[in-house]
Amino acid sequence: MNLVFSLAIAAIMGAGIYLVLSRNVMRIIFGVSLMSAGTNLLIFLAGGLQEIAPPVIEKGEEVLGTASANPLPQALILTAIVIGFSLVAFAAALALQVYRSDGTIDTREMTAAEDLGTPFTTGGATNG
């Protein structure tokens, strides 16, 4: 089972990387979204997948039974899901605003910083 999990995670991660390498801002955002989904699954896999009962302490018991899923990765992933969502939502808002002001979602055309000029205008280092 763990090998199938690993394969799926690798596919999601690889697709995410490929998208992040794009110049289209929306594709980059999709890539980030995929990578965070892949990371969540990776953390999930790290906790072990032998037990599949929810980690809830039974009525009358005082400690978690040994037949429950690992609670620690779940707690970490819960945080990660929400953070990943915030990041992607904010990035999408940013992309929309950039499109409104610059009229493009292609990073090659976002040149406000480059238009300020370069420190190497003389075409080579000069001594002194």
Added chain:
Amino acid sequence: MLFVILLLICAGAALLARPVLLMGGRFGAPLLALAPLAAFVLLARQQPTIAAGEVILASYTWVPSLGVDFSFRLDGFSLLFSLLITGIGTLVTLYAGAYFAEKPRATAGRFLSLILLFMTAMLGTVLADNLVVMFLFWEATSLLSFLLVGFDSEKAEARKAALQALIVTGGGGLALFASILLIGLSLGTFSYTEVIARSDELVASPWLVPIIVLMLLGAFTKSAQVPFQFWLPNAMQAPTPASAYLHSATMVKLGVFLLARFDHVFATVPWFGATLVIVGSLTMLVASFEALRATGFKAVLAQSTVASLGILVMLIGLNGEVAVVATVGFLITHAFYKAALFFCAGNAIHATGEAHLGRLGGLARVLPFTALAAVLASFSMAGLPPFIGFISKEYLFEAQLSSGWNAIPVVIAVIVNSVMVGVAGIVSIRPFFLNRRRTPKVRHGETPGLLIGPLTLALGGIALGIVPNVVAVTLIGPAVLALTGIPVDVSFSLWHGVTPMLVLSGVVITMGVLLAVFWTPIHIRLRRRRILHGLFGDRFYDKVFNGTLNLASTSTRILQNGDQHRYTAVVMASVVVILGLGLLLAGNGAPISATGPLRISVLAVLVLAAVGAIATTLTRSLVGALVSVGIVGFASALIFLLNGAPDLALTQFAVETLLVVILTAVLLRLPVKREHTRLPRERRRDAILASLFAVFVFIGAASMSSAPPDMELSLFFGANSYLEAYGRNVVNVILVDFRAIDTLGEVAVVAFATLAAWALLRRRSTPTKPAKG
């Protein structure tokens, strides 16, 4: 207390220099000169104690855990150096006050402040007993030299020379620091006093070779020895008072100081002395050759200073007590005449505005006292009797003849001293007495402030020559005692009878006079040889310097070309390379094996997720890509649900739905049709990168999941959730109880992201089109 008072006097004067000059007017500089004078008197009063063979030690705790204390040591040698530093410092302060008389007082104040700070650093260097403390002061002198060389900061050459001096001496300083650390590693102490006491242990240390090599690097860069000699002539961009003080009388002698200090420690290492003799001799030759080619007044003096430093280094390398006496004697002699000559050069340049030696002439009519001082000082430099320089040169030859070396150093010394005689003639006779019709327009004559320095030093040179035993007994004897550890009978006198040394002196003076007479034709002929240009100059330094800058700008242009795709690709490629290296180096450390039963439902969902992810990369429309991203998200929610994580599934469903809604809303406002933003070539390369990354992720994830997870923390949470936090849902208890602060942070992130998104998206009354350019 002595050391603290000394340093406080100098540092305090440095702090007060500007206000004193601003308020004191023309009395400002003399007032300030009282501070180095007081230090000089304070030091001179220690002379009887030191001459009796005592060593004054004092220590103040600083970082005891590292063995670094403010410990100081005053012995004969450091006393001699301190007296030179404060004595010439007094004269330089007076001189600089007059030199900057026409400049704004704030400028003069800044200059004097730097000079006095430099004096503090110099005193600290020669007085420090703890080698780390000495290094701190040593670096401070490099830094202040940078500020003083580049004092005319609006001149590009001055800035360049300042940077060069800093890079060369600062780089050497780092080597010295490494050497000091190795000494500390070998002996467990940084105290110089202990180092001499345990020198046999140091010589037996396995680090001996690196210690010596690094120390030599530090000393050779500071004292401008071959192949680092080029920075000193360039440093003549400094205002003349600084040149006289830093680059002839004091700072450049720090390397000599260090070598003399450690010569005794490394006495049993034969190649230490041999290296010094060879490097010193080479430096002497190169510098005297360059002196013949130099055109500027100060440049000629600078080259002769380099030659003198070479003589000192060579003398330290020679064995025998006579060599030590000769070293100390020449140190004093050189400080006297070279500082005086720099002062005279400064007067000539200051008065005429002309720094080119060939264009100066007949200045004796307008600068009579300067001419007198120049003649006296240059006679001492030429080694004529009855000046102190004569005695010093006799000792130089005696040290060479009595050492175990062959005749080559003697021949070199004869040549170099002849050039010195020639230089002496060229810098004193020619600009002041010959070429009368070349006399340039003189802007202003001599003032008392400009004369007191050169006259004191030049007359001091003749006084020391006439009664040499005074200085021999009071200063040179104790200094030699401090360096050799044994009392040496130092008797200086002008007349030794007809000795081999006297014969050599005669040869030197004859050759030197010939050189001075035929200076111009030799000079012109040497300058015409194009091949000589830059042979001993800073061409190599420039190559390294510009090469570094070009490398930086080229790599910046390649890596930071303004294309976001390139940035991400570089980052990803680095990650892939590091992951690959890590896997390669791990070898078979992480075996992969299948664990857990294969469940069809989970398998189906995982396949769905993988297909969705790959579809995202293949679809041409953004909406299609969004759908595929949604599939991956919902699939992972299902996986959570199927593996005992209902909380995660619930959250993932909610978030994914919200995300799809938001992204759809955004996409509705964007152009849907997607054009390729990457060339086919780029897409192929990216696909390879992504595939490699995926392969590494697979190997990593598979080997990670092959081993059983560490359950320690999970067991802790499982055992304590109910008993301590009274919650049965362990995941929730972890989030809101055990890691409550973390969750608070997460909530804050969501809140800030919402705020920021709202600020971005709210309608503005005016469109915000940023101005280009």
